[in-house]
Amino acid sequence: MEKLLIKGGSSLSGSINCSGAKNAALPMIASTILSDERITLKNLPYLQDITTMFELLGSMGAEILLDEKMNFTISSYNLIDTEARYELVKTMRASILVLGPLVAKYGKARIALPGGCAIGTRPVNFHLDALKKLGAKIVLKNGYIEASAKKLIGTNINFEGITVTGTENIMMAATLAEGRTIIKNAAKEPEIIDLANMLTSMGAKIEGAGNETIIIEGVTNLTGTEFDIPADRIEAGTYLAAAAVTKGNITIEGINPTRLMKVIDKLKTAGAMINYTSNSISLNMTKELPNPVNITTAPFPDFPTDMQAQFSVLNAISSGDSIVNETVFENRFMHILELNRMGCNIQVKGNRAYIKGVESLYGAEVMATDLRASASLILAGLCAKGETVVDRIYHIDRGYERIEEKLNYLGADIMRLPS
Numbered sequence: 001m002e003k004l005l006i007k008g009g010s011s012l013s014g015s016i017n018c019s020g021a022k023n024a025a026l027p028m029i030a031s032t033i034l035s036d037e038r039i040t041l042k043n044l045p046y047l048q049d050i051t052t053m054f055e056l057l058g059s060m061g062a063e064i065l066l067d068e069k070m071n072f073t074i075s076s077y078n079l080i081d082t083e084a085r086y087e088l089v090k091t092m093r094a095s096i097l098v099l100g101p102l103v104a105k106y107g108k109a110r111i112a113l114p115g116g117c118a119i120g121t122r123p124v125n126f127h128l129d130a131l132k133k134l135g136a137k138i139v140l141k142n143g144y145i146e147a148s149a150k151k152l153i154g155t156n157i158n159f160e161g162i163t164v165t166g167t168e169n170i171m172m173a174a175t176l177a178e179g180r181t182i183i184k185n186a187a188k189e190p191e192i193i194d195l196a197n198m199l200t201s202m203g204a205k206i207e208g209a210g211n212e213t214i215i216i217e218g219v220t221n222l223t224g225t226e227f228d229i230p231a232d233r234i235e236a237g238t239y240l241a242a243a244a245v246t247k248g249n250i251t252i253e254g255i256n257p258t259r260l261m262k263v264i265d266k267l268k269t270a271g272a273m274i275n276y277t278s279n280s281i282s283l284n285m286t287k288e289l290p291n292p293v294n295i296t297t298a299p300f301p302d303f304p305t306d307m308q309a310q311f312s313v314l315n316a317i318s319s320g321d322s323i324v325n326e327t328v329f330e331n332r333f334m335h336i337l338e339l340n341r342m343g344c345n346i347q348v349k350g351n352r353a354y355i356k357g358v359e360s361l362y363g364a365e366v367m368a369t370d371l372r373a374s375a376s377l378i379l380a381g382l383c384a385k386g387e388t389v390v391d392r393i394y395h396i397d398r399g400y401e402r403i404e405e406k407l408n409y410l411g412a413d414i415m416r417l418p419s
């Protein structure tokens with residue numbers, strides 16, 4: 001298994017481009033199933049999760065072409081199979097995103113039921129309840145979701161809890177349903193707006209994406225389109241946090257700061273100077289130690305759970321005490337035990353981490369448990385004294401494009417050790 005060897009102590013400086021957003025790209029790739037024509041996606045990030053989604057569509061008979069400019073053209077309109085096998089679903093829970101499009105377009109789907117995962121139980125009951133309301137028959141059998149419907153019929157859906165991929169799944173399904181669907185208590189993440197924009201460019205009729213209520217008028221068919229994947233706000237936030245913990249001075253190009261306002265506010269509270277344009281964010285950290293910042297994660301527009309682990313490191317090397325309150329996932333503190341092995345002083349009680357800032361961390365051999373946990377271990381390694389080896393980095397390759405190259409370009413010293 002490959003590992004990352006990090007020699008800590010360098011301040012990050014310089015400028016890098018933000019990659020396309022994984023969590024925008026995944027539903028967009030799934031949405032190609034709804035179309036009767038070819039779809040071209042540009043600025044797709046080169047990530048394991050994207051490859052897995054292509055493998056999934058490929059296994060169902062989609063044709064995927066890559067041109068010399070790294071644009072992907074996807075023809076998913078003639079699928080010969082509507083099954084997402086367990087081998088693929090177990091490596092990526094976002095495979096569930098093909099459920100809505102398959103039932104809407106082909107009238108059936110057989111999707112392996114995602115199991116638990118490192119950050120929580122993560123059930124898919126909200127997706128299934130909403131799809132049933134649209135008229136699908138759903139049976140759980142032998143570890144699979146078997147869904148079928150002659151035709152989905154628009155209806156009112158009130159999500160019991162806010163779910164990002166659930167909102168995406170149902171928004172996609174409703175585009176081809178008969179009549180009007182009103183989704184209430186919808187997720188408001190920017191990736192929902194991105195997906196709605198792409199679906200609209202394919203002929204879908206969607207109003208209100210980004211708000212609590214989304215209204216979709218079903219259409220009979222969707223066309224092809226060409227669409228650019230917007231920049232990854234969590235990647236941008238992670239590099240900004242990396243600069244903040246290394247007393248750095250960096251600029252992230254290509255990111256719209258309105259997608260990251262809560263993170264920017266907290267970085268400012270930590271003592272960083274931030275400037276932004278409509279398409280870039282710069283951070284300059286001159287303070288010896290960051291100020292501690294209390295964090296409570298919650299759905300957009302509040303502080304993202306996907307930035308919690310990175311801010312745990314920022315607080316761990318801060319000048320005081322802080323509390324990180326994780327309200328989205330019930331078990332997203334696996335990184336804390338590893339961080340404590342590097343000299344952090346963090347106690348977890350229930351869904352809260354109580355952090356006492358220390359002046360410095362030391363390198364250690366640590367193990368990544370999930371995507372954002374691995375990012376936090378890299379941040380800790382960057383500001384620690386000595387060498388840190390991060391094991392199980394396949395987690396990081398699922399969601400950060402060329403992370404060591406980008407960080408080394410900013411002055412870090414990271415080497416990928418072969419397995």
Ligand code: EPU
Nearest residue numbers: 023094122123124125126127162163164165166328329371
């Ligand atoms: N939930 C249910 N039932 C459901 C769906 C969700 O109880 O049917 C619960 C979950 O267990 C969780 C909460 O609702 O406690 C929110 O989960 P949500 O469904 O919003 O998460 P998701 O759609 O599975 C997406 C991102 C995650 C990100 C979360 C929260 C994608 C592909 N994944 O997951 O990204 O953490 O929203 O913002 O968009 C990551 O990139 O590292 C990542 C985990």
